Amino acid sequence: MDKQSKIIEIIGRVAGQKIAPAPDESLFESGLLDSFTLTDMVTALEAEFAIRIPDSDLNPRKFDSVARIQAYLESRA
Amino acid sequence: MAWLRALGCYLPSRVVDNAELGPQVGVDPAWLLHATGIEQRRFAAPDETVATMGIRAAKDCLEGAGVSAREVGLVIAASGSGEFRFPGPATAIAAGLGISGTPAIDLPMASAGSLFGIALAASLSRDYGDVLVVASEIMSRVVRIDAANRDTAVLFGDGAGACLVSRDEGLAEIAGSVLASDGEFAEALRLHLDSPLHMDGRTIILQAARKLPRVIGELLERNRIQAADVGVFLLHQANLNLITRVAQALGAPEQRFFRNIARYGNTSSASLLIAATEWWRDGGQESEGPMILAAFGAGLNWGAILANRRKSA
Numbered sequence: 001m002d003k004q005s006k007i008i009e010i011i012g013r014v015a016g017q018k019i020a021p022a023p024d025e026s027l028f029e030s031g032l033l034d035s036f037t038l039t040d041m042v043t044a045l046e047a048e049f050a051i052r053i054p055d056s057d058l059n060p061r062k063f064d065s066v067a068r069i070q071a072y073l074e075s076r077a
Numbered sequence: 078m079a080w081l082r083a084l085g086c087y088l089p090s091r092v093v094d095n096a097e098l099g100p101q102v103g104v105d106p107a108w109l110l111h112a113t114g115i116e117q118r119r120f121a122a123p124d125e126t127v128a129t130m131g132i133r134a135a136k137d138c139l140e141g142a143g144v145s146a147r148e149v150g151l152v153i154a155a156s157g158s159g160e161f162r163f164p165g166p167a168t169a170i171a172a173g174l175g176i177s178g179t180p181a182i183d184l185p186m187a188s189a190g191s192l193f194g195i196a197l198a199a200s201l202s203r204d205y206g207d208v209l210v211v212a213s214e215i216m217s218r219v220v221r222i223d224a225a226n227r228d229t230a231v232l233f234g235d236g237a238g239a240c241l242v243s244r245d246e247g248l249a250e251i252a253g254s255v256l257a258s259d260g261e262f263a264e265a266l267r268l269h270l271d272s273p274l275h276m277d278g279r280t281i282i283l284q285a286a287r288k289l290p291r292v293i294g295e296l297l298e299r300n301r302i303q304a305a306d307v308g309v310f311l312l313h314q315a316n317l318n319l320i321t322r323v324a325q326a327l328g329a330p331e332q333r334f335f336r337n338i339a340r341y342g343n344t345s346s347a348s349l350l351i352a353a354t355e356w357w358r359d360g361g362q363e364s365e366g367p368m369i370l371a372a373f374g375a376g377l378n379w380g381a382i383l384a385n386r387r388k389s390a
Contacts, residue, residue, distance in 0.1 A: 028279070035282035036318050042283065055287060056261055060279040 006048060007069050014040040023067040028060070038063060045069070051076050079199040080247025081384055082207065084354040085138025086238040087130050088341065089119045093217075093234075102231055103224035109231055114317030118234025118342035120217040127159050127237075128166040131213035132173035134237035134350070138209070139174075144241060146174040150206035152181040153198055155190025155346040157268060157375065158214045159183075170211055180205070187214075187266075188313050188374020190346035191238065195370065195382055196254040198242035206244055212346035213237035221273035229276050232316075234342030238350020248357070249368055249384035255296045256380035257288070266375040285319055285373040289381075290326035293371050296381045300367075304329040308366025308386070311356060313373060314338035314348040323371075345374070 001009070004023070011027065012019045014037045027033040033041060038060060046053055051073070062072045094117040095106035102109075110116055121130060131154060139146055152174075154167035165183025184190045184197075191212035198208035216233035220226060242251070265280040289312070297304055304327040312320055317338055324331040335356040344351060349372050365386065373379035 035279045036286070036322065038279060039283050039286040039322065055259065055284060058280070058283050058287065060277075060283060 003073065004066060004070055007045075007066050007073075010041060010044045010048060011066070014044060021066055024065050026064050027066075028064055045073070049073055079202040079251050080243045080245065081195075081240060081249045081251060082243035082247035083138050083142030083144060083241040084239070084350065084357050085134050085136070085141055086236065086347070086351040086354040087133035087137055088236045088351070089121045089125060089130070091120045091122060092117050093120050098222070098231060101222050102227035104227060104231070113231055114339055115231065115342045116339045119236055121215045121235040125215070126166070127156050127213045127215055128169035128173060130215070130235070130237040131156070131166055131170045131211040131239070134213065134239040134347075135170060135174055135209055135211050138239035138241055142241060144207070146176050148207050149174070149176055149179055149209045149241070151198070151201055151208045152176070152179055153184060153194040153208060153210045154181065155184040155186060155194045155210070155212040156214055157185055157187030157190065157345055158216055158219045159185065162270065166213060186346065186374065186376060186378055187268075188315065188345045188348070189372040189376065189378040189380060190374070191240070191349045192313070192370060192372035192380050192382060193256060193378065195240060195242060195251070196256055196380065199251045199254065202242050202244040208242045210240045210242060210350070211237065212239070212350050214345040214347045216274075216343070216345055219268055219274045226273055228278060229274050232343050234344050236341055236344040236347045236351050238347045238354060240350050240353065248362075249386050252367070252383045252385050253296060253300055254380060254382040255292050255299075257292055257378070259377045262377050263375075265377070282316065282319060284377060285315070285379070286322050286326070288377070288379050289319075289323050289371055289373050292379055293323070293327060293369055293381045296369070296383050300383055302367055302383070306366060307333060307369050308364045309356060309361065310334045310369045310371065311349060311353045312371050314341065314352055315343050315373065
């Protein structure tokens with residue numbers, strides 16, 4: 001599974017539904033994520049990609065779309 | 078160390094339920110309850126001020142413990158919703174208690190103010206004796222109640238709490254504290270002088286859901302206590318879901334987290350002391366095990382305090 005597919009799988013898991021968001025679709029505006037599922041998603045991303053996301057990076061805008069999440073993860077690679 | 082000697086609170090009499098507030102902010106009352114876990118909140122009367130409410134809470138605290146205000150060596154007042162840029166309410170609270178010559182300090186920190194106040198009081202009690210920590214907020218005057226601001230309008234309520242911290246005696250000994258601040262997200266929760274409260278809820282929840290369990294865990298680890306062995310967790314009543322997340326992150330039974338947000342909403346700095354007072358008067362006196370007090374708020378500021386109940390003979 002490629003990185004984007006893993007991200008979508010994680011979002012679907014925390015949102016509790018099967019999803020297929022466009023890469024640039026806002027996950028908040030579309031209702032897929034809220035304040036608490038965002039927190040769950042960040043925790044799941046840390047586990048899946050074996051990274052520690054520092055508090056200073058915990059800006060919701062960095063995680064507002066699949067593309068932004070992917071860009072963030074690649075910046076940490 | 079120092080002791081938590083007495084607790085008290087004051088809630089304004091006017092109850093504002095979701096049936097009243099929902100239409101004002103353009104949402105269904107049932108949705109409002111589902112989304113926030115808040116059934117009602119209290120709003121201060123027009124003639125009430127942060128200081129007058131603080132005085133009521135302080136008197137409740139002192140009178141309940143049979144302590145004269147003249148025994149108080151220092152007043153610390155926490156509020157983020159004071160009526161003036163300065164002075165803060167501390168001196169007016171002291172004057173209202175008849176101890177206007179007693180030093181009085183303001184902590185304009187909002188939600189974490191009472192927790193920081195207790196931690197400071199625990200240290201300052203060595204020099205000042207009994208320290209009265211008061212937290213009072215009139216949040217209904219710093220939010221705008223309309224549809225455009227409903228995310229904040231529905232969350233907050235008014236109230237005041239108080240706690241007497243003593244050098245020598247009390248209901249629980251303060252065993253330690255961890256305080257923390259992070260200015261990187263200062264813009265996420267702020268109150269300008271001439272506009273309503275601004276809150277970036279996603280950032281605040283995301284930061285709080287990480288920082289609160291971490292700081293509580295750090296305090297417990299320092300004191301070699303397991304989360305499951307804590308008798309009660311008294312948290313700032315910001316959000317029902319947040320409290321649940323903190324319990325899950327710590328692996329502690331959720332029923333040990335006292336909750337009264339459904340009745341009062343988020344009363345900012347006052348909420349921790351209102352919760353502590355209600356818990357204490359509603360069976361807390363019979364409880365066993367360590368107490369954890371914790372709060373998170375604007376700044377960002379957050380922290381936790383460990384207090385151990387006096388063991389019965």
